[in-house]
Amino acid sequence: MAILCIRQLIDKDFLLKFAKNLQHIRTRRILVIHNTKLEASTQSEIETFLNYCMQFKFLNVILVHRDFTETNIFHSLNQFPHFKLETRDLRTKSPIYPNRLANVAKKKLRVLADQIEPITMLYEIGDSLILEGYIGYFMKAFALKYNFRLWLPTMYEGTIVRVISMEEIRQAAHNGSIDVGASLSTPQKESNVHEYIYPIEFFQWLTMLPMEPQLETYYFFSSIFSPASLITIFLFSYWVCVLYRLQLSLRRKTLYWNRASLVLFLIPWNLDLLRGLLNQSTAIRLNSATRRIIFILVFAQGGALNILFSITMANWLTLPPHETPIESFDDVAERNLQIQVPEPDIAEIKFYCGETFWKQHERLFHIVKSVDEFQENIRKMDTRYGYLINTLAWPIIEQRQKYFKHPLFRLSESLYYTKGSLLSLPISENSMYKDLLSLFSLRSREAGLLDYWYKRTFYTMVYIGRFNLTDLSKNYRHEVLTLKEFEWVWITYSIGIGVSVLAFTFEWICYKYAYVHFRALLM
Template sequence: MKYKRILEYTLAILQLAHRANGQDIQLNWTDYNLLNFLQDIRRLHHYDQLVFAHNRNATFGAAFGELSGNALDEGGVDFESFQANRTGNVDYETEFVRYMMTELPTAVVLYDELSSFELKRHFSAALLIVVYLEEELMAQSALFKATTASCETAFLRELFQFSWHSKMINVAALCNDYQDTQQFYSYTHLPDFALEYKHLSAELLYRGPIFPYRLSNWQGYKLPYIIGGGDPRVIVYEYDRRRVVGGFAGHFLVTFAHKYNFTLYEPLPIKSYTKFPPSQDLIKAVRNNTVEISVALTFPNIPLDGFSYPYEQVNWCVWTPVEADIPNYDFFWIVFEGMTFLLVLGAIIVISLVLSCALWQHNSKPDLLRFVIHDACLRGVIGQSFRELSRAPFVIRFIYMQIYVLGILLTTSYNAYFAAYWTSAPKVAPLRTFDDILQSNKKIYMFAPEYNELIGRAADLRKYIPMFYIESDYHKYLATRDAYDTKYLYMIPTTKWRIYREQQKVFTTPIFRLRADLCFYYNIPLGFPIHSNSVLAKILQDMVLETAQSGLTDYWMRIGFWS
């Protein structure tokens, strides 16, 4: 089982004290025991739960029985013969845990190599872990490595280096000889590893701190990081013969390093200032402990494990070409397209039929074709002259008048629409929904990992799979999108739109526009990949909130184009 730390305070106990009788702090160290130490830590550094962890394969009972020496009068439990009674019906370990719960008082959680849950998913972060260690390091493979009761320097270094690699900063080791030495042991890794020997004095135990807060000043600690993604989040350039990391994510990293006194260290330097690896590929460098943080904002997991507090919130929307103007030669026929043409044709046929019937009644028999489209009606409607019947009766003259009125209305409307189209050309019908895109001949050009994120998180979008064109080459994808290739539609975050909007101001007319009404996701939280139990998580969260509250984040986003 892989041990995962989520602790604000962690205590490593090499051997349990001689007895646990719950007495108050005494200057007489012969009466000072483990329980007193836990009470002092709770008073100086509050914790909500106490986690008692050890390997069940270790001979905890035997070692505890040898060290107890005295009975616990309050609990009525004889720990002096702990080893002998281990096979009996009394569970002395449970009795001891109950006694700690009574005397502290706080909730106690038993944790061993058989535990299969992560503490942070069930308890608050204010935990104190007590770990019993007794076997050699090489003999243990689960939970916590252990050793004998010796507090030699070599062992302490090995123990605390293991604690550092396990992302535990606040660790104290209390040995079985503490009554003689009156000290306990800790360590610091800022900026370099060093053991700390702390004296068990009344001043320390009353006023503390037993665990000093170290995260406010990292004393020049080398923080390994890696750069990836793209602009405007990260923009790297040279100025005055030195490399500058810009962009709103790059500015955040530099400011974060200045505030907490980090020295930025790049174990995997980028090969180009313009071509970065995709952000999803850099998560591996964090997970295998090559770097502490990736300066490449990425879609987080749900729940947010292994990522910082969200630094950027974006809408993921479609970026479409601006609708093109209809060609000029189409103006001649689009005026009467569709229903307008059918209405005019129907009116001509009806008037032709009525006119032909009226002429038939007045002994002027027309041809059969003129019952459908009479030449006089057709000529009159389009504004041409035609031959009238001489001395026509009133009914025929009234029909001629209708033809004149229809011709005036038709020619006037046609000329008005035609002139309006020449003055302000109409556009091609826009794509209003994803279904319109699906039915059109356009494709949404997407980078493969982003496409997998989209389809993987929303099963209802799988019906739109045919409208995507997937590109696995990240740099080819960026080159096609940044070239404003109108052959495709694109998915972009709102922060990238700021750059494109400024770039298109040099054009006579914009080429693309952001469709806020065609977004797959709104308010997507993006964070920095970090270790699952990174010691940077709390100060990163504080920094994200402070920069957002002060307006720095928005300011860095707005100046991204000028960078």
């Protein structure tokens, strides 16, 4: 309890000094002792003094006089819904400091909504202005519990058609134009954390990136027949053919270390044996154990390749793979992708990441003039851009994409601007509602109401037309055969033709040279 002894009730400067001593604790109980008798004080002086107390945001204050022990009379202030002087007798059973905030009798609670989805949204039905969004539900439930009447000050009536910046809301709370901002802001950016209630949310600034496009079907052949797999198949087939030729030569007893043996190692291919790679019939005679083992190996390799090809093709057509995901801001630059960011939020990026980060990556960002335009672009879900997003807005977008055949965007946690920050409601300094709002937020979180209001916001946004559930995704269809899918086939075929032409030219030159040289020797 704070006790104030005062000589003159109309000494406002003296009361102001006392208020400064009670900075941020003005809701405490205050006992004011006037150094004069009750009969010497006029009602107008008492009302003036208690009006000053109301201006300095004293909630629980009583005024007694020097002769209180004789009169048992004290005065108190009730400002709900309007100023009212109460004169009471101590001998009654009424409490000296009643809980004024239990029922504020429809007192106006001045609020200003930022209209940032999904936090708060305003829309009009006839002459009524409806506050929606999960913080909007929070404010309406708070007003209902304590019997407040939510009220948008007249000076801000023109803001119902646009997004309100956090700086504007903070300034309105700071200068006393509003009691509480129906918005969420981080106290970490402010020097005076007393202008915020207890933190309500924990959030992150991340990047919403378009889903990497599906690979075209013709990439299937280049992926399954990669250089490593082709080399492995070639080496295995080569040594199997070499073993087969060696076994055949040993059985016929025609193996000699001469030119024919060199040709055996250079060109060991046997077409009847290689048909086994395609699991085709062959004319090879399996009249020895070695030949049977070699033939089983070839057929086993052909069967494994056939199964691998079939499984990979089935998986490809069922769940088509995508391009390599973007994992860094350098990858964003390589893909020629830009990240949309509203101009007011550039300050947020600079605050969390620093000026150096912004100067280094500024070319990666597509700056949008206003938050209204930015929110409209997100609703359109233009996959030509990425978007600056926070963890409060992303679940709404993610739930919307559940109604699509294919999701268009994903949340990238590797492209972040802050790993975490706190969010809270901005209020006026020394607000008598601060503790009440903080307690209500804790109780709402404890009861699961905040989570419920957040989930409800998605359906509210659909109802008020912020977006619809139309499927914006594209239906990818796989053509049976296209010319593009034969690109690598034609490239490989062209390389083979080129090599064969070179081999033919080399052989023809060697033949002509040897033939001319041989004729010269004969002559």
